[in-house]
Amino acid sequence: MDTIHWILIGLLCTTFLVLLRTILKQSSLKYSLCCYRRSLCGPGRLKFLAALREAAGREREVLTWVPLNILLDPDEPRKGKELQHWLDERWLDFLIVEKKFYRPLLAVQFNRQREEDPFYQPGRDEQLELVMKNAGLPLLWLPSEDYQHVELLRHAMEQLVAKETVLVGDTSSV
Numbered sequence: 001m002d003t004i005h006w007i008l009i010g011l012l013c014t015t016f017l018v019l020l021r022t023i024l025k026q027s028s029l030k031y032s033l034c035c036y037r038r039s040l041c042g043p044g045r046l047k048f049l050a051a052l053r054e055a056a057g058r059e060r061e062v063l064t065w066v067p068l069n070i071l072l073d074p075d076e077p078r079k080g081k082e083l084q085h086w087l088d089e090r091w092l093d094f095l096i097v098e099k100k101f102y103r104p105l106l107a108v109q110f111n112r113q114r115e116e117d118p119f120y121q122p123g124r125d126e127q128l129e130l131v132m133k134n135a136g137l138p139l140l141w142l143p144s145e146d147y148q149h150v151e152l153l154r155h156a157m158e159q160l161v162a163k164e165t166v167l168v169g170d171t172s173s174v
Contacts, residue, residue: 040064040065041064044145044146045064045145047145047148048145048146048147048148049062049064049094051148051149051150051153052094052096052108052153054150055150055151055153055154055157056096056154056157057154058099059098059099059100060096060097060098060099060105061096061097061098061099061102062094062095062096063094063095063096063097064093064094064095065091065092065093066091066092066094066095066107067087067088067090067091068087068088068090068091068092068131069084069087069088071092071095071104071137072087072131072135074087083131086127087131090128092107092108092109093108093109093110094107094108094109095107095108096108096157104137105138105161106137106138106139106140106157106160106161107132107137107138107139107140108139108140108142109124109125109128109139109140109141109142110141110142110143110144110145111123111124111141111142111143111144112125113144124141138160138161138163139160140156140157140160
């Protein structure tokens with residue numbers, strides 16, 4: 001046999017082995033066992049979201065289930081690996097942003113009630129409070145999603161945003 005025949009046989013064998021490896025490496029997940037949720041929020045959370053949107057007003061948007069790692073970056077990426085890992089595992093219940101530029105204005109978090117939550121202890125998360133304070137983003141803690149009084153929400157939001165605006169020295173309108 002010529003050298004060209006050996007090269008062709010080698011290429012065919014290599015192709016066969018690559019295809020076989022690809023087929024055998026495919027996931028064994030049973031995709032037919034999945035279905036999507038009909039709603040991302042329960043009835044209480046939907047009522048709270050409606051009240052929060054009304055309190056935020058037309059110039060602001062309310063986002064829900066916001067991962068902290070898309071909102072915050074450690075100042076020193078090389079030294080902040082532990083902080084980055086902490087950010088990767090956590091989220092905010094709600095984030096209020098300006099509609100025009102999507103600039104974050106206020107984070108809203110519920111006091112945790114369950115003890116089995118691996119990322120949050122019951123009550124307020126002191127670490128989250130410290131991180132948000134250092135980042136300069138106000139954090140509004142609420143006892144539960146039953147807190148749905150629009151005027152009280154609006155007042156609490158305006159107070160925190162105004163306080164942060166004064167601390168940062170921003171003279172633009174809020």
